[in-house]
Amino acid sequence: MKKILLLGGMFLLPYLIQAQNIFSGEPVQWVGRPNGYSTTPYNSDYRTTGYRKVSTTTNNPLDGRGQWATTINVQSSGGNITPDNMPGGGGAGWLLISGPSSNRFQNKWNFSGVGQAALNAINNITRQGGGQDMGLNMGTAGYYTFVMRDAGYNNSEVYIGYTASEPVTVSHLGQTFSNGQPVISISTSNTPSAGENIYVRYRAGTNDFTTGTSLVQATGVGTSWTATLPLQNCNTTVYYYVFTSTRNLAGLNGDTEQNRSLATLRYDDRFGSNYSFSIAQSSAAVLSGGATICSGDSSALQVNITGGVAPYTLVYTNGTSTFTVNNYVSNTAINVSPASTSTFSIVSVTGANGCAGIGNSGTAMITVNENITYYADNDGDGFGSLAVTQESCTGAPEGFVLDSSDCDDTNNTIFPGAAEICYDGLDNDCDGIIDNGCTPIVSVVLPNQC
Ligand SMILES: [Ca+2]
Ligand SMILES: [Ca+2]
Ligand SMILES: [Ca+2]
Ligand SMILES: [Ca+2]
Structure with a gap:
C-alpha cells in the first residue's frame, strides 16, 4: 500500500513543482558582438533586461509567464549599438546570460548549434554552459525588443520584435457596446x-x-x-x-x-x-400607460427597466403588430396613436450589450373613442345649427346637441315640428316654406275705394 502511494507521488512530482525562476540578483543580460560581450555596467543598462509578468492575477499564481525584456536601439549614431548583421558562431553573434558578478556567463541561452534568430517570431533557445552564439540580422536601424521567458535555468524561448521607431506604450481607455x-x-x-x-x-x-x-x-x-x-x-x-x-x-x-x-x-x-x-441582463421591465383617448390622438406608454445596460432595444406589440424602439432609455415616453382600442405589451428588451432581458411584464390598454360632430344650440330649443360645429369623443359639449336641423338658432320658437304661425312672415317649422298651411287672406276692393 505504501509503495503504491509512493509511486503515485513520484509521478505527480514533476508536474507539481514549478521551475525556480532566474535569480533576480543575477538578472538576464543581452550581450553580443556589437557591445564586445561587455557585462558592465551590470544594472541600469539596456543589456540588463527587466523582469515583467503580463496579465498575472492572484487567481493565477502558477502562470510561469515571468519574462525578461529589453529594447535595444540600433542606430548609426546615438543608439545603444550600431547596425550589425551577426552571422552567429564564436564571437560573431549574441547571447542571453545570467550569473553572479564573478561569472556572468555561468548560464547561457543560445541555439544548440549556430543558427539565425528570426525577427517577429518566437525562437527556441537552449540553456547551456558552452555553445555557439546565436546569429541575428540587426543591420537595419530601429528598435529590437527581446523578451525571454523565465523558464528557470532551463531551455526557453525568446521573442524578438522589430519596430522602426521606439515601441509605443499602450493604454486602455474604456469599454462600451456597439450593436451589442x-x-x-x-x-x-x-x-x-x-x-x-x-x-x-x-x-x-x-x-x-x-x-x-x-x-x-x-x-x-x-x-x-x-x-x-x-x-x-x-x-x-x-x-x-x-x-x-x-x-x-x-x-x-x-x-x-x-x-x-x-x-x-x-x-x-x-x-x-x-x-x-x-454582460448584465435586465431583470425586470414593466410596461404602463393605459388611457382613454379620442380617435386620432396619441398617448404615452412607458417601460420601467431594471438592470442590464442602457440604451435598450425595446420591442412591443399592440396585439397584432410589433414595433421596435431603438436606443430606449427606461421610463421615457413612447407615443402611440392606435386607430382602435388596443392592449399593448412587451415582446422583448435587449440591452446595449446584446443581452435579452427577463422579467418583462405589464399591459397598457388604450381605449379609443370615436369623434362625433355636435352642433351649436344657441337658442336652447334642443335643435342645433349646421353653421357652428364641434367634434367630441366624450359626449356633447355645453351648448351643443347632436341635432343639426334648426333653421333659426336665434329663435327658440322656430324649430322642426313647431306650429307654423300664420302671417308672421317666418318659417316656424323649418320645412322651408314661410306661413304654409295658412288660409290666404282675400281682400275685396270696392269700386268706391279705387
Ligand atoms: Ca336651436
Ligand atoms: Ca330655433
Ligand atoms: Ca313652414
Ligand atoms: Ca309663419
Missing part, C-alpha cells in the same frame, strides 16, 4: 510603426489567461484605436488587457497561451489584475 458587441478603446503614445499591431486578449468567465484566451486586433489611426469583440453571452464577466506585438494575428492565434504573452512588446493589464466588464 463590446468595444475597447485604446490609445497609444505615438503612431505605431508598420507591423506594430495592437491587440485585445480576453477570456469570458475566468480571470486566468493560462488557457482559453481569444484575440482581437484593434483598428484605428495615429494614437486612437478600438477593438470590437464578438457578441458575448449574457451574465458573464469578460476579462481582458491590451498589448502591442509585431507578431500578426494569425501567428498569435496559432501560438500557445504562453507565447501570446511572450510576443508582447508593451501592454496595459491594469497592473496584472486585467480589465473586465459584465
